[in-house]
Amino acid sequence: MRPGNNLEIYGSLLLGLLLYLLPWAGVGLTFRPDFVLLVLLYWLIRAPYACNVGVAWMMGIVIDLADGSLFGQHALAYIVAAFLALMYQRRVTLFNRLQQAGFVFALLIIAQIVLLIVKLFGGDQPAGWTYFLPSLTGIMLWQLVIYSKIKVSGDENRG
């Protein structure tokens, strides 16, 4: 059986959404990693046949609804990251720990940059460097994937 049935995927996405919906405020908000995108990236690399660009788009729309922000901005950011993850999916499963962490970090940053561009077009003020803190905390959270049994390659011998 392939890893990642629908229950696992959508269950974990729901869990990520719940974490995202926790009443974060103040410092917590600036550090909050993008749980939903992390879960999405994990499944995109682990089970690309079950979790694809469409799922990423749907989760982005849900986040936009929850945020009350402009419809489609998170969706756009997520599908760009999802597309890049799928492009390199076969290679990522062969990456070592450092390469994998770097790859995922780049994807998180790219998603944030897409979001930032949309926001700047919408007339928002440019944010400071703290805007990218969620990507840092996100990649720290990704270490959980690297150093535990839920590896993206589905192979416990490789890193």
Add this chain to the structure above:
Amino acid sequence: MIRRVTLQQQQPPAFFVRGPSPFARLVFFSALSIVLMAVDSRLHYLNEVRQGFATLLYPLEVVASAPVRIYRHVNSYFVDQKSLAQENQRLTTFAMNQALDLQRLTNTEAENAHLRLLFEARQKLKPSTQLAEILHTGRDPFVHKVEVNIGTQQGVAPGQAVVDGFGVIGQVTRAYPFTSEVTLITDKSLVIPVQIARNGLRAIAFGHGRDSTLYVPYLPTSVDIKEGDKLMTSGIDNTYPEGLTVALVTRIERDPNSPFAHIICTPAAGTDRRRQVLIITGSLITPPSPISKKVSHAPRQ
């Protein structure tokens, strides 16, 4: 070893079951996102759709905020002696400061008379208010919004003013069935007509969008305004009742090259200080405008 075998077994089908290529999907969904963004920002067709789906998300939000609610509840039971002593000391200091303020009462009597006039004017309007509790502050650091726990079921409608004990907080911008979204006066999309309490000068304050401040554009450099001046609502917009504190002037820059003074204010009300806010749900009784009913939009920069 078993895992390795399953990996080899699972690989071949993955080549066949992929459907449209990721690139095709990317193009399709980006087009969809961009269309959605354009429709949402320019045409405002999606408000009903958004309301419907937000109601579906409401149970999830309740579940998500449950741990924090439980934590607060439990925490209030376990107050230790040290924190009580600290609070006692803080309150004693507070009481002493208040005693000092009482002695200064005579000096502020003139101001008080003026305030009483404003208060009476406000009493005449008798706006009905509803107590709301802030569920969470906005999740987007770019937007200055909070979500409160009452909605259209309790009579909240978009456009209603939101205040607390210190002054104006903002305005309801979206009302869902059980929650509503309040845009703070510091948000860059919110404009509020104000009056300087000291001399009655009318002006318009814009949210700055950053640093939780407001700014007052379009006032000449020679304008009679000082740091520490209090800005109050003028009540000429039929939205905010008259005489509520909005902000205090904190910085004035008079640049000789610019025809306008650069005035920065900090809001008097604070959403970080209180969890409860008042929503003014009753309509304000004002005589109809003799010229026209049309609302003219305030000019933006």
